[in-house]
Amino acid sequence: MSNLILASSSPRRKELLQTLQIPFDIVTSNVDESFQPKTAPETVVMDLACRKAEAVAKHHPESVVVGADTLVVFEEQFLGKPKDREHALHMLQTLSGRTHSVYTGVAVYFQHEMETFYELTEVTFWNLSLHEIEHYLNSGESFDKAGAYAIQGLGSLFVRNIHGDYYNVVGLPISRLNRLLANPRYSCLHKPFTS
Numbered sequence: 747m748s749n750l751i752l753a754s755s756s757p758r759r760k761e762l763l764q765t766l767q768i769p770f771d772i773v774t775s776n777v778d779e780s781f782q783p784k785t786a787p788e789t790v791v792m793d794l795a796c797r798k799a800e801a802v803a804k805h806h807p808e809s810v811v812v813g814a815d816t817l818v819v820f821e822e823q824f825l826g827k828p829k830d831r832e833h834a835l836h837m838l839q840t841l842s843g844r845t846h847s848v849y850t851g852v853a854v855y856f857q858h859e860m861e862t863f864y865e866l867t868e869v870t871f872w873n874l875s876l877h878e879i880e881h882y883l884n885s886g887e888s889f890d891k892a893g894a895y896a897i898q899g900l901g902s903l904f905v906r907n908i909h910g911d912y913y914n915v916v917g918l919p920i921s922r923l924n925r926l927l928a929n930p931r932y933s934c935l936h937k938p939f940t941s
């Protein structure tokens with residue numbers, strides 16, 4: 747097993763973590779992703795990221811384990827992954843012509859200690875016609891994405907403006923994670939992009 751483990755089944759997170767050019771393995775777990783109503787979104791994403799990292803770290807205490815969670819938030823509504831087409835349609839209609847927030851929480855577990863942070867990116871959508879949304883839903887891209895869209899795919903055509911880290915929206919704020927891993931505490935990772 748590598749010194750670094752990504753506790754995620756997300757192919758986007760895998761791709762982004764590869765940017766660091768550190769060997770890593772993927773180990774996933776099934777954690778309970780429920781949370782108390784009225785919890786602040788940054789608390790939710792950091793807490794879920796911790797649960798994912800902890801569940802894997804239990805079985806791999808020698809490794810640095812990274813977990814993450816992404817949530818789309820519009821006003822008081824938390825938009826996770828849509829349950830079905832109807833749900834995805836409703837989410838995209840909610841986001842149409844408005845600005846929403848994308849939170850990703852990241853947790854790094856190593857030697858019985860957890861470090862966490864979150865990033866927030868504001869994304870503004872163009873007004874979307876029903877025809878456009880239906881066409882997008884037919885692509886199937888919505889279904890495993892928070893907020894029912896993928897900024898890295900066809901969903902990019904909905905985006906009028908973005909403020910913050912693009913990679914945070916895709917699911918892993920990689921430059922901030924790289925800064926965190928620069929700490930000598932993680933020297934076992936032999937990172938090429940930090941001194």
Ligand SMILES: Cc1cn([C@H]2C[C@H](O)[C@@H](COP(=O)(O)OP(=O)(O)OP(=O)(O)O)O2)c(=O)[nH]c1=O
Pocket residue numbers: 753754755756757758759774798814815816817818827848890891892893895896897898901915916917
């Ligand atoms: C908003 C947005 C989300 N997403 C994805 C990132 C995450 O994979 C997903 C949010 O769901 P998550 O529950 O954060 O992650 P996951 O279930 O895919 O993977 P795991 O829990 O195993 O780590 O939405 C995009 O790929 N593009 C986007 O533009």
